[in-house]
Every structure is written in structure tokens, then in C-alpha cells.
Amino acid sequence: MKSVKGLEESKGPKDLKTSKDLKDLKDLIGELAGIQGPSGSEEQVRAAILEKLEGLADEVKVDALGNVIAVRHGKGPKVMLSAHMDEIGVIVTHIDEKGFLRFAPVGGLNPHRLPGARVAFLNGAIGVIGVEKLEEIKELKFARLYIDIGVTDKAGAEAKVKIGDTAVMWRPMEDLGQRVVAKALDDRIGCAILLEVLRLLKKPMNETYFVFTVEEELGRRGASTSAFGIDPGYGIAVDATITGDTPEAPKVALALGKGPAIKVKDSSLISHPGVRKLLIAAAEEAGVPYQLEVLDFGGNDAGAIHLTRAGVPSGTVSIPIRYVHTPSEMADLDDVAGAIKLLVALLEKPLAI
Ligand SMILES: [Zn+2]
Numbered sequence: 001m002k003s004v005k006g007l008e009e010s011k012g013p014k015d016l017k018t019s020k021d022l023k024d025l026k027d028l029i030g031e032l033a034g035i036q037g038p039s040g041s042e043e044q045v046r047a048a049i050l051e052k053l054e055g056l057a058d059e060v061k062v063d064a065l066g067n068v069i070a071v072r073h074g075k076g077p078k079v080m081l082s083a084h085m086d087e088i089g090v091i092v093t094h095i096d097e098k099g100f101l102r103f104a105p106v107g108g109l110n111p112h113r114l115p116g117a118r119v120a121f122l123n124g125a126i127g128v129i130g131v132e133k134l135e136e137i138k139e140l141k142f143a144r145l146y147i148d149i150g151v152t153d154k155a156g157a158e159a160k161v162k163i164g165d166t167a168v169m170w171r172p173m174e175d176l177g178q179r180v181v182a183k184a185l186d187d188r189i190g191c192a193i194l195l196e197v198l199r200l201l202k203k204p205m206n207e208t209y210f211v212f213t214v215e216e217e218l219g220r221r222g223a224s225t226s227a228f229g230i231d232p233g234y235g236i237a238v239d240a241t242i243t244g245d246t247p248e249a250p251k252v253a254l255a256l257g258k259g260p261a262i263k264v265k266d267s268s269l270i271s272h273p274g275v276r277k278l279l280i281a282a283a284e285e286a287g288v289p290y291q292l293e294v295l296d297f298g299g300n301d302a303g304a305i306h307l308t309r310a311g312v313p314s315g316t317v318s319i320p321i322r323y324v325h326t327p328s329e330m331a332d333l334d335d336v337a338g339a340i341k342l343l344v345a346l347l348e349k350p351l352a353i
Helices: 019-033 043-053 154-158 185-200 221-230 273-286 301-305 333-347
Strands: 059-062 068-072 076-084 089-095 101-106 118-121 126-131 145-148 166-169 179-182 206-213 234-241 261-265 291-294 314-320 329-332
Touching: 019 043, 019 179, 019 185, 019 333, 043 059, 043 068, 043 185, 043 206, 068 221, 076 185, 076 221, 076 301, 089 154, 179 185, 185 206, 185 234, 185 314, 185 329, 185 333, 206 221, 221 301, 234 273, 234 301, 234 333, 261 273, 273 314, 273 333, 291 314, 301 314, 314 329, 314 333, 329 333
Parallel strands: 076 206, 076 234, 234 314, 261 291
Antiparallel strands: 059 068, 068 206, 089 101, 089 166, 101 145, 118 126, 118 166, 126 145, 179 329, 261 314
16 A cells, blocks of 8 residues: 555635635545546546555555545554446447447446437547437337447548447536536445545544445445455445426435435345444434435445355445436535535544444
8 A cells, every 4th residue: 555644734615604615625526526437447537536545545455456545543453445437438349330239238328318418438539419309119128229429431540439338428517506517426425425535534433444436336346345355344325316206206305405315225235234223323323314224126335235254234325416327416515524524523523332
């Protein structure tokens, strides 16, 4: 591990109470969300996070699969916090004679949400997703969609894009005031939260690992290997979840602006009751309103962490996001600020269940 000499005094907001603090937080989220990092190609995100970690951790390393692991030393047990760097995207499977690309999803994409979306390849090539005759299609599948990168033939396309290249949805973040809209808030918002917790955590009472993982969207792969290497006593994922607060939304008791969600269960995890209690106690101590999350689908890094070796008591702090896994994910800054406060309060005590 590379040692970082001395922790520098943090430069950004000291707390999250003023409009400037919120602006700085929005800027951080917008910067991270604006980077291209489809699963398996997280290089640009990793570079940005390594730069932002300068002076914030006692040790920083990148493991064999590309997970970034930053450590703050403390006397208490090993705690692994995890946020994933990767985002959903597309991968090119075929290029036709006219230069149109066919593609497959990378991660959980819904084809119905894609026509008209723009995608950006890692080399900067931009395309728009088109659809065959929509009115004739009963069930929209990826095979009926294509990407148009503005060329007229196959040679022109191959000069820009190769089979196997991946791309992400392409939209800048929009600042709506209290709320922001961007691609990849899942889970750059978690990455931003981990960075802010690192910055605001004055005296860690635990041996705290801040892990920025790869390939969560393909099945929590980076979390599996990094947790095995770290062998933590506790695991806490920080990730996006859905909401039930839009017209005709599924009956889910989660809404924007009502605070971070403490997970009870999803398809990959039943949160350890002791960890859940610690998270609830930390929220109450920090004066942060919270919601309880129960999903009968989905999963995140905690699903992998808790099954590591002989088992790791684990939980999740989730950020409610509307339109998750679309190019326009929406989050409320109060939920983000609440998650940061909750986690700082949690980590300033030695964890014990
Ligand atoms: Zn996620």
C-alpha cells in the first residue's frame, strides 16, 4: 500500500449547512457522474477518485481487479465501506454495412427507456439510440434498437468504434436546486459520499476501509474480491435505490428528500439486525431523518460482502433515486447530506454489535 504522509486539513465545506456547502457537494457529484465508467472500464473514474483521495487517507491502493482501497487507521474493528465506480452501459456486438451499431446491455438496462438516448464511447465517439418501427413492436427488445454514430458506412463506423467497445449514457448533470439529475448517480453519488465521509471523519475509531469497487452492475464482482482481501469485521455498502413517490409508482415506501434509507432487505441480503440497529442509532444521534428500505428484488455490494469467507455482518445506506438506471437519475441533496452525517456519526464510535 502507498502511504500518504499526514492528513491534510480538508479544503472543502466543513459541514453541509450552507448553500456553498451544498454547491460544493453538487459540484463533486456532477464531476464524478460526468465521467465515463461502464462496468469493466472504470479507469477514468478510478483516476479521478485517486486524485481526490490525495491527503485524505493513511494508505491507498488499487487491487488486481481495479478496486480502489483507501484506509483510515483506528483501533476498533475493520469496517469496509463500499461504493461502486461502474455504471450501466452498452457494448457493441455488430456493425452493419451502413455503419449502424447493434449492442447488448452492460448491467440492468430497460430497452423501453432507451430510444432517443445518447451514448458516449470511451474514445469520445457519440451516438444516438434509434429504434426500428416502434408501432410494429409489441415487446421491445435490445435486438430492435441500434446506435447511430453519424457515419454513412461500415468503414466509417469501424474508424470510430470496434466490436466489444462499451459506451455509457451521455448527459451532463442538471442542477434543479434541491435536486439534481444526472446519468450514473448510481453509484457516483455513493463514491461522493465516501469521499466526503473520509474528509469529514476527524477521528476514526475503527480500522476503516473505503472501497470504490468495480463491476457491481454485473454482479458485485469487485466487492467479492476486495472483501476477501480485506477480511472485514463489518460491511456497509452505500448505493442507490428506487423510490415509490412518482405517479403510478410501485408500492415502495421510499421517497426523495425524506432522508437516506437503511436497508432491511433486498434479493441479495438481509441486513444483519445488529448492523441495522447501529445505522439507525447513528442516524438518530446525528439528527438525520431516515427511511427503511425493503425490496423484493435487486442487490448491491453488501450482498457480496456479507457472504465473504465465514460471513460478515453487513448493511446498506441507500440513496433514493428516481428513474434509476436511466440517463436521467434524480436525487435530493438532503438525502446525500444525511447519509454523510449518518456515516460520520457511525464511524466516530468503535463498532460493536
Ligand atoms: Zn448501484
